[in-house]
Amino acid sequence: MPADNLIVGLDIGTTKVCAVIGEYNEQGSLEITGVGLCPSFGLRRGVVINIESTLRSVAQAIEAAEMMSGREVGSVFTGIAGAHIEGINSRGVVAVTGRGREITKEDVDRVIDAAKAVVIPMDREVLHVIPQEFIVDDQGGIKDPIDMIGIRLEAEVHIITGSVTSAQNLLKCVNRAGFRVNDIVLQSLASAQAVVSSDEKELGCLLIDLGGGTTDVLVHLDGAPYHTTVIAVGGNQVTSDLAIMLKTPQDAAERIKKESGCCYMPLVESDEEVVIPAVGNWPAQAIPRKEICRIIQPRMTEIFKLVKEQLQKKSYLGMLGGGIVLTGGGSLLAGTAELAQEVFGLPARVGYPARFGGLASEYQSPIFATAVGLVLYGAASAAADRYETGPTKRTGEGFIVKLRDWMKEFF
Ligand SMILES: Nc1ncnc2c1ncn2[C@@H]1O[C@H](COP(=O)(O)OP(=O)(O)OP(=O)(O)O)[C@@H](O)[C@H]1O
Numbered sequence: 001m002p003a004d005n006l007i008v009g010l011d012i013g014t015t016k017v018c019a020v021i022g023e024y025n026e027q028g029s030l031e032i033t034g035v036g037l038c039p040s041f042g043l044r045r046g047v048v049i050n051i052e053s054t055l056r057s058v059a060q061a062i063e064a065a066e067m068m069s070g071r072e073v074g075s076v077f078t079g080i081a082g083a084h085i086e087g088i089n090s091r092g093v094v095a096v097t098g099r100g101r102e103i104t105k106e107d108v109d110r111v112i113d114a115a116k117a118v119v120i121p122m123d124r125e126v127l128h129v130i131p132q133e134f135i136v137d138d139q140g141g142i143k144d145p146i147d148m149i150g151i152r153l154e155a156e157v158h159i160i161t162g163s164v165t166s167a168q169n170l171l172k173c174v175n176r177a178g179f180r181v182n183d184i185v186l187q188s189l190a191s192a193q194a195v196v197s198s199d200e201k202e203l204g205c206l207l208i209d210l211g212g213g214t215t216d217v218l219v220h221l222d223g224a225p226y227h228t229t230v231i232a233v234g235g236n237q238v239t240s241d242l243a244i245m246l247k248t249p250q251d252a253a254e255r256i257k258k259e260s261g262c263c264y265m266p267l268v269e270s271d272e273e274v275v276i277p278a279v280g281n282w283p284a285q286a287i288p289r290k291e292i293c294r295i296i297q298p299r300m301t302e303i304f305k306l307v308k309e310q311l312q313k314k315s316y317l318g319m320l321g322g323g324i325v326l327t328g329g330g331s332l333l334a335g336t337a338e339l340a341q342e343v344f345g346l347p348a349r350v351g352y353p354a355r356f357g358g359l360a361s362e363y364q365s366p367i368f369a370t371a372v373g374l375v376l377y378g379a380a381s382a383a384a385d386r387y388e389t390g391p392t393k394r395t396g397e398g399f400i401v402k403l404r405d406w407m408k409e410f411f
């Protein structure tokens, strides 16, 4: 029998599928009790292109996590990414009509409905509607307007949409592997839960999740998301560049990248050498590590510059007091934080999932940011359900998650 107190994050990535099992211990705090990993071959640039292959990886990853935790999984929170993801900002206005002009939850529902009444093409669906701020009679910056008195209520929201078929294919893989999907969550929103602090979100922060097939970008300003995109280039491209330039197979290039790669020249000593293994009639040879850096650095710079251009267009670059957080497997490449710092002119760090008990050493890598974040997202979602039935306790985060629940009708 699947245990119903588990919160399971399932990250279906381009290079790996990863399942993380969270459960509450006797003291009531969340612990990670299982982590399962399986290589992924059924995705291209973040999107499922082979159902059979993906569902096998899903089943194996969950089975491995179940073995570790000794629990049976029934349902999961899964992530979505791909170049089809789009984020837009929108605004809605309503009149406050109730007794004494006191703003009620119904007013908030109506203003959110008004804000999300934007034209969305038939082939896309709304994944998230996240309030950024409420404005009551021209007074902005309000996170929770309920019980305030006013005549006019406005909401600014961030709406994230994605391709209907991509979401359906994800659902199909998980369902056919034998699991229910509680929710589909944008991968970068999940990663942010795990590696970006609330302070950084308040100060303004750029999250870049450097995956194998995609680079996911998420900007938080004043604690809420304002900009979301997914760029269809990731670490696999860096490996391909190396394979082509060094005339070596992909798996050798991948190993060289992980063991000796670097994307920031000042970090490489001039006398360091790297051995390129023999291929066919070509003998093994040693080349300067600087040569490897000369191949990788332009590709990583290109990815960062693409992101920078997007932010410059929206004038967000000057609003990032919390700096840059890099995560995903690509952030393990030596020099990513230094290069990002140089390209953006902002402080950058590599984001490791926050420690919250359990098998900390098993998930302490940027590779697990999304899966751990999905568990945190699931936990916040359950907490939001609990507080909604309670008295007047309300938090911004809970609000967001609750809204997500209302959007389930779209699936
Ligand atoms: N130590 C390392 N040094 C450099 N690159 C690394 C290292 N470890 C992993 N990577 C790279 O990270 C990428 C995989 O990252 P990650 O596991 O976050 O991707 P994914 O979630 O499977 O893919 P995506 O999110 O794009 O769908 C690969 O390109 C891999 O080469």
Ligand SMILES: [Mg+2]
Pocket: 011, 013, 014, 187, 211, 212, 328, 370
């Ligand atoms: Mg990923």
